[in-house]
Amino acid sequence: MYGAVKVDEEKCNGCKVCVFACPDPNVLTLLKTKKITVNQDRCKACGLCASVCPKEALTVN
Amino acid sequence: MSKDFLRISPAFEDIMPAEYRELVASGPYGKGYGISDLGSHKELLEEHPLCAGCGLALSLRLTLSVLPAPEDTVIVGSTGCSALAFPQVALHNIHSLFGNQNAVAAGLKRALKLRFPDKHKDVVVVAGDGATADIGLDMVMQSWFRGELITTIMLDNEAYANTGGQESGMSPKGAVLNMAPKGKKFQKINMPELAREAGCVYVAAVSPANPKRLGKAIRRAILVAREVGPTYVQIFAPCPTNFKFKPQETIKRIKEREKDGTYLTREYISQEAQEYLAAMEGGNKDE
Ligand SMILES: Cc1ncc(C[n+]2csc(CCOP(=O)(O)OP(=O)(O)O)c2C)c(N)n1
Ligand code: SF4
Ligand code: SF4
Ligand code: SF4
Ligand SMILES: [Mg+2]
Numbered sequence: 324m325y326g327a328v329k330v331d332e333e334k335c336n337g338c339k340v341c342v343f344a345c346p347d348p349n350v351l352t353l354l355k356t357k358k359i360t361v362n363q364d365r366c367k368a369c370g371l372c373a374s375v376c377p378k379e380a381l382t383v384n
Numbered sequence: 385m386s387k388d389f390l391r392i393s394p395a396f397e398d399i400m401p402a403e404y405r406e407l408v409a410s411g412p413y414g415k416g417y418g419i420s421d422l423g424s425h426k427e428l429l430e431e432h433p434l435c436a437g438c439g440l441a442l443s444l445r446l447t448l449s450v451l452p453a454p455e456d457t458v459i460v461g462s463t464g465c466s467a468l469a470f471p472q473v474a475l476h477n478i479h480s481l482f483g484n485q486n487a488v489a490a491g492l493k494r495a496l497k498l499r500f501p502d503k504h505k506d507v508v509v510v511a512g513d514g515a516t517a518d519i520g521l522d523m524v525m526q527s528w529f530r531g532e533l534i535t536t537i538m539l540d541n542e543a544y545a546n547t548g549g550q551e552s553g554m555s556p557k558g559a560v561l562n563m564a565p566k567g568k569k570f571q572k573i574n575m576p577e578l579a580r581e582a583g584c585v586y587v588a589a590v591s592p593a594n595p596k597r598l599g600k601a602i603r604r605a606i607l608v609a610r611e612v613g614p615t616y617v618q619i620f621a622p623c624p625t626n627f628k629f630k631p632q633e634t635i636k637r638i639k640e641r642e643k644d645g646t647y648l649t650r651e652y653i654s655q656e657a658q659e660y661l662a663a664m665e666g667g668n669k670d671e
């Protein structure tokens with residue numbers, strides 16, 4: 324139904340700023356590798372995470 | 385309270401929903417988590433039907449992630465958009481008749497004090513601006529006059545969002561909404577000032593554009609309400625659907641309003657609350 328956000332792992336530094344900007348729970352998770360992962364099924368593609376990411380590591384499809 | 389009450393009987397493990405099993409395995413009960421722990425554990429809020437980019441959903445999510453003792457917290461809600469999320473919240477919560485939330489919370493707090501005299505049971509009202517500053521204002525103010533030991537949190541989206549966009553007392557002057565096409569004629573109510581004058585010993589106006597500050601305010605408000613007096617936190621939670629801006633602009637909108645001085649972040653702490661917090665906060669990581 325919705326699009327979803329994609330993470331560019333090369334750019335992500337694991338700062339979690341995106342995690343604190345997402346209105347939906349348990350969508351963005353920090354992996355052990357210190358990279359962000361997205362639960363695509365639950366992402367509503369609002370783009371708030373991308374609007375705050377300092378590394379421009381997130382894009383909305 | 386220990387985490388034991390959550391544990392699943394082994395015979396039922398395979399039929400419990402995955403979300404419940406995840407909560408037992410990695411939920412926040414008894415852990416004392418804060419904002420910085422988000423993204424690393426199962427949250428109390430589950431998938432919800434609020435709109436994409438909803439500032440209210442973000443504020444609620446952040447609020448629930450900093451409760452000092454989720455297992456000993458009861459949330460009292462009211463009608464409005466947040467009510468649509470509460471069936472998905474893994475906490476004790478009560479849906480009260482629209483506007484009655486502070487009266488229900490005050491009675492509940494007193495009853496819990498009688499039932500559990502040696503324990504802190506945090507009673508936290510979470511309601512919209514219409515419920516708090518308009519239709520429930522009587523109950524809100526009277527609970528503050530009486531010094532009830534409860535926390536009142538307003539999710540301020542500056543409108544009656546759930547009913548399609550009427551102006552509320554908290555809409556800014558000039559606001560145009562679906563059902564307020566001529567623009568609002570009077571000023572936004574200054575609720576933080578009213579709260580202070582009415583007897584709240586801790587008052588804060590915050591926004592999800594600064595999640596750590598929001599978290600700190602919620603935590604302080606709940607701790608202070610345990611012993612010192614009533615507390616109030618107002619969270620600016622813009623609504624893209626009714627104010628017709630793009631969902632990715634919610635945080636940008638908050639920053640613009642903070643910059644032009646039409647939504648001020650502020651905090652008031654009474655002398656007694658300051659002393660109480662100073663004793664509580666020594667060495668606590670998220671404070
Ligand atoms: C006693 C009563 N009066 C009116 C309503 C209709 N009603 C439902 S939600 C709502 C507006 C809620 O506005 P607000 O508290 O700001 O919450 P929001 O939806 O904006 O989050 C109203 C008037 C109702 N449900 N019950
Ligand atoms: S905000 Fe950007 S850089 Fe930071 S964790 Fe999220 S995706 Fe990675
Ligand atoms: S696009 Fe919106 S819903 Fe999806 S991860 Fe980003 S903030 Fe969350
Ligand atoms: S109408 Fe507004 S406040 Fe209600 S869920 Fe949608 S964006 Fe959020
Ligand atoms: Mg509202």
